[in-house]
Amino acid sequence: MTLVEAAPAPARERRRMAVPKWALNVISVVIGLGVWWGLSLSGLDIPAPPVVLSRAIDLIEDGTLGGDVLASLRRVLAGFLLGVVAAVPIGFLMGWYPPVRALIEPWIQFFRTIPPLALIPLAIVLMGIEETPKIFVIFLASFLSCVIATLQGVVNVDRTLINAARVLSARDHTIFARVVIPASSPFILVGMRIGLGSSWATLVAAELIAAQQGLGYRMQAAQLYYDLPTIFVGLISIGVLGLIMDRLLLLAERRLTSWQETR
Template structure:
């Protein structure tokens, strides 16, 4: 190399870039084994179910009988109509509960006065099961769609509001103090620091709220429903129609699992800035 030539250094990725690359590689490596384990667990579960049904445990219907019944309900349009009705109720109640829970949780976490005023009510209603409010909902709201959605809304709200509140309370004070030292006002600190730092808690609360919403669905559809998975299962119970009950259970589980996976995907995309251990 001549004296006039200047050596060019290769660009060395910074710590953040290396962390992102390592996380991406780790995710790719862990995806296939996790998917394989899920498939193995599914096969083992269906196999154990088939063996129990074959052994005649409490007249348990086997996977083939349940699949045949599901095919019949799909062919006559019953299952799609019921699934859409239940999905509409869950989505409405869950969306309303989450939309209200996030600002209420922020208020409780950011303003001590709001916390003192709202926390007793939140904690009180958390100890009262939403299902216990069904008689009151019927008396006050009638027997239409409103009381069904209200019970689901309450279950989702109470599960999400505490997570949002805890997310604000758990923000590192060092981050808030550093932003204020740099001249940020309270509104800027809240939007730029508190909200992003609270996002993981909010998303976890949303996942818990979604599970609570689906868990409340069957009881909510006790309120004079004419369609829905819970309604269909209750009708099947009267005639001891176990395959139809299993179809309803599996449909609820599959829909809830798909919605949970979507929330988990959103959580991973919105919290990429977090360090992973």
Template sequence: MSVAGTNDAAPAVAPPARRGGRTLLLNILALAAGLLIWDGAVRLGAVGLPTPVEVLRQAAASIESGQLLRDALASLARVLSGFLLGVALAIPVGFLMGWYPTARALIEPYVQFFRTIPPLAIIPLAIVTMGIGEVPKVFVIFLAAFLTSVVATFQGVVSVDRTLINAARVLGARDATIFRRVVIPASTPFIMVGVRIGLGSAWATVVAAELIAAQSGLGFRMQQGQLYYDLPVIFVSLITIGLLGLVMDRIVIAADRRLTAWQEKA
């Protein structure tokens, strides 16, 4: 007697190339729909915003004058400096906290304390103590990226299945080998999540820092647009920030897929 359903064909799984093409098509359709809704809402008078065409004209003028490139490079340099420094320090500190209880007891209170203080609240203090140059801007970005990444790394280490660690010890592996071959790979997905969140925090922080004290950058340009009620300038800066953040996030995702190729994902 056959069991019902045993002869049913398994659901077909689309190849990665086809899934990628479908995702890209959906992304394009979503973007087109968003632009149409935006343009329609403005033309009907529902919102007092510039039309997509007006924003596009402002973007073309800013690109032609070189202003948009200078502002984008200034903000990007600040974000990369603070973000990379924050992540580079957060990963070893997070491993230290997760692997050694003594280090956790000594470091965790400071991490949790500063996590309750928004990095934006540090900006006035940073400007007063470090001046209005690049150092305070990079510092607050560093702090935002560090606090996010260190917690994610720490959580990744403490979430490693103890069975894997015990099995490695039974097989005669030393702590250094266990850490390198078991703990680091198992906590990498957590680390990459922290890196992605830290990247978003870095962009949010640099824009706030440039709004307070800067002579260049996308946040500074948004402030100038606000002073003169130049909405297309504000929109161009906002869209540029979103595009730069999206590109950087996709780079992090690509690195995540490469580093966690062993993990099953949907």
């Protein structure tokens, strides 16, 4: 047996991660910027990073970028949170009660096959052109991702744990609170992360609905004038905001599921 094989797992892990994770992240960002700059210098019709940075500074100074970020964040957070609040209890009911699952699941699967963007014309007709249809489309994207994850989390709860709780005379509400919810929480949090990504992915199309502010609206307006730097500013802003929100959810996931064994 070699020394590497004999070393305990944490020691091997530390040896493999000789370079800190944050340093690898910085290296990755630098490489990405280098590739982007190289592509712009190679003749492709894309703006170089300094041009995009200059445009971002202009948009920040005149308040345009701040207003667009706030408008988009407001829509994404409203749609995402409403989707999660609706999806979690419905997912629990579907997973815990087979008759409820049989009644609701066909409709969930039916709407999952319809892209939320395809519902934009219907949303405009039924809800007008104010904020409601924009938030509804984002809500639907978040809801469908989160409800399936919650359902899967409840279905995957180890039956041994439930049976052991019943042997100890635990009632259904106690089993649900002490066994089902903790055991399914990792699935719910993953579903929330997927739903958050779907919400941001739907944002640009949602802001087609008579928006006057927002990152998606600004990118679509810039497209008319072939304003590539503004489009890149919008893309990067959406990516950065989405990444920050995803990291916050990941941090919450680690804290709430610290009892789990990890590899």
